[in-house]
Amino acid sequence: MSTPGFDVRRVRADFPILHQEVRGRPLVYLDSAATGQKPQAVIDALTRFYTHDNANVHRGVHILSERATQAYEDARESVRRFINARDAKEIVFMRGTTEAINLVASTYGRKHVGPGDEVLISAMEHHSNIVPWQMVCDAVGAKLRVIPVDDRGELRMDAVDALLTERTRILAVTHVSNALGTVNPVRELVRRAHAKNIPVLLDGAQAVTHLPVDVQDLGCDFYAFSGHKLFGPTGIGVLYGRLDVLEAMPPYQGGGDMILSVTMEKTVYNRVPHRFEAGTPDMAGAVGLAAAIHYLESVGMAAIAAHDQALLTYATQALSAVPGLSLVGTASEKTGVLSFTLADVHPHDVGTILDREGVCIRTGHHCAQPLMKRFGVAATARASLAFYNTPEDVDALVRGLHKVREVFQ
Amino acid sequence: MSSDLQDLYQEVVLEHSKRPRNFRAVPDANRQAEGYNPLCGDQLSVTVHMEGDVIRDIGFQGQGCAISRASASLMTGAVKDRTLAEAVALFEQVHALVTEGPSAVDVESLGKLAVLSGVSEFPARVKCASLAWHTLRAALEGRSTSVSTE
Ligand SMILES: Cc1ncc(COP(=O)(O)O)c(C=O)c1O
Numbered sequence: 001m002s003t004p005g006f007d008v009r010r011v012r013a014d015f016p017i018l019h020q021e022v023r024g025r026p027l028v029y030l031d032s033a034a035t036g037q038k039p040q041a042v043i044d045a046l047t048r049f050y051t052h053d054n055a056n057v058h059r060g061v062h063i064l065s066e067r068a069t070q071a072y073e074d075a076r077e078s079v080r081r082f083i084n085a086r087d088a089k090e091i092v093f094m095r096g097t098t099e100a101i102n103l104v105a106s107t108y109g110r111k112h113v114g115p116g117d118e119v120l121i122s123a124m125e126h127h128s129n130i131v132p133w134q135m136v137c138d139a140v141g142a143k144l145r146v147i148p149v150d151d152r153g154e155l156r157m158d159a160v161d162a163l164l165t166e167r168t169r170i171l172a173v174t175h176v177s178n179a180l181g182t183v184n185p186v187r188e189l190v191r192r193a194h195a196k197n198i199p200v201l202l203d204g205a206q207a208v209t210h211l212p213v214d215v216q217d218l219g220c221d222f223y224a225f226s227g228h229k230l231f232g233p234t235g236i237g238v239l240y241g242r243l244d245v246l247e248a249m250p251p252y253q254g255g256g257d258m259i260l261s262v263t264m265e266k267t268v269y270n271r272v273p274h275r276f277e278a279g280t281p282d283m284a285g286a287v288g289l290a291a292a293i294h295y296l297e298s299v300g301m302a303a304i305a306a307h308d309q310a311l312l313t314y315a316t317q318a319l320s321a322v323p324g325l326s327l328v329g330t331a332s333e334k335t336g337v338l339s340f341t342l343a344d345v346h347p348h349d350v351g352t353i354l355d356r357e358g359v360c361i362r363t364g365h366h367c368a369q370p371l372m373k374r375f376g377v378a379a380t381a382r383a384s385l386a387f388y389n390t391p392e393d394v395d396a397l398v399r400g401l402h403k404v405r406e407v408f409q
Numbered sequence: 410m411s412s413d414l415q416d417l418y419q420e421v422v423l424e425h426s427k428r429p430r431n432f433r434a435v436p437d438a439n440r441q442a443e444g445y446n447p448l449c450g451d452q453l454s455v456t457v458h459m460e461g462d463v464i465r466d467i468g469f470q471g472q473g474c475a476i477s478r479a480s481a482s483l484m485t486g487a488v489k490d491r492t493l494a495e496a497v498a499l500f501e502q503v504h505a506l507v508t509e510g511p512s513a514v515d516v517e518s519l520g521k522l523a524v525l526s527g528v529s530e531f532p533a534r535v536k537c538a539s540l541a542w543h544t545l546r547a548a549l550e551g552r553s554t555s556v557s558t559e
Contacts, residue, residue, distance in 0.1 A: 023411075345475075346473065346474035346475060347449070347474075348449055348451075348474035348476070348534070348537060349418075349474050349475045349476070352414075352417070352531060352533070352534060353414060353418075356411050356413070356414050363449065364448060364449045364450065365449070365450040369450060372450065378449070378450040378451060378452070378472055379449050379450050379451075407414070407418050407423070408418075408423070408475070
């Protein structure tokens, strides 16, 4: 297996954490959908920021504040370029996907969703794209409606038009499913929703790590993702919002940086994106995220996507050959996520035995309990691939699964 | 297989997980509780028939991993015909066994439950082993709300 223009060994050399033994075996990390590992470039960027440039942003007249502000705003520009937003003002730094969706739910949602209205999500959402909308719906007396998922783990596109009603105030769906790997036809969803003047939020947490993303091409109104999954630091994430939409939105949290002037009688809010970034932001996080983005750009998202597809094909074949294994999520368009059950062995037991082989996977409901219910399981085991994974990693997983079968024969 | 895996998945544990004892709802139960492990979505219910202070009958139902099923199955055998106070004391012994290991308890006195000692090498699995016991305690104390390992 090889992908033109992509050298996985060179990539692996950039990720120090991968080169260790755990439990007496070489580490095999197959849990990148939970969080990505960090290239040396990201680790160095954090060190550099704290060693040379740290100061509070947008506040000081001194040289360090100037540098920190520059680095923070440069990071915003890097994110803009990465997802091809029109304007850096459309990039709001958040703690992560969860906070980004909560922001939209509690500002845009609270303003536009009223009694009897509807919010449309899908049956394959992460809890972070379910609960914030439930909270809005409960608070105002609106209804949460759900696009169903078929047996392969694809959205039932035939059900969508009837679910986009004149009461639908927003459509919020995931670009790529964290539990199944399904790549949803989000461009088509945006087209259909916009035809009825319904705005669309896309949860891109699992998409940006595997695919080139162009928000202008997708046409969505909001796009949310987390830095830590994108091989950047924890504590930083992004909300993209179309400028006209963001500008019409009320603020989220109140505090410093989000204001232009404050008197005890009245506060004038700052312009976007600062209106949504109350308090001292995660400056180092933004700098680290930018470093991750530069790294990904140097490798090339197209090459990363191609490697992901080749490895997914290899892994799907290898896992399908394991007796008793059944894949949960077999959509025609997927990223490198392999959710599975193994005969009647509970996923936790699978995870524990693999761990003893040095193979890290995730087991459980993957913060998608409604989806697990849809497939009639309480939990699955999930191996998730990143661009630093190799066919040898998949082979180690398969060997581990044979161990599991031995124990539970 | 590594030796700590062998300690975890002992023959008795595997056997109980495949063919759990008392895997049923007690028909004339007068105590019952639900247990839930939010980490993995595992759920089980424990039903008990008490006569005065004594556990006359006990059953469990639900789904879970090998460790939680085996622990529940072994528990039902161990507490039958014991008093409430004895059951609670046993719970504390088992808890010490799975968190701190065999040196922390009088293993002899635990009988078959001693096979759970391997859990102490797997901190991530302590909650699996103790779910049934937390649920039993809630049932005995007459707490009707479901218990959670978190
Ligand atoms: C699809 C999806 N949405 C949202 C999230 C939440 O991301 P975070 O926990 O970084 O806010 C995750 C990550 O677990 C995810 O996979």
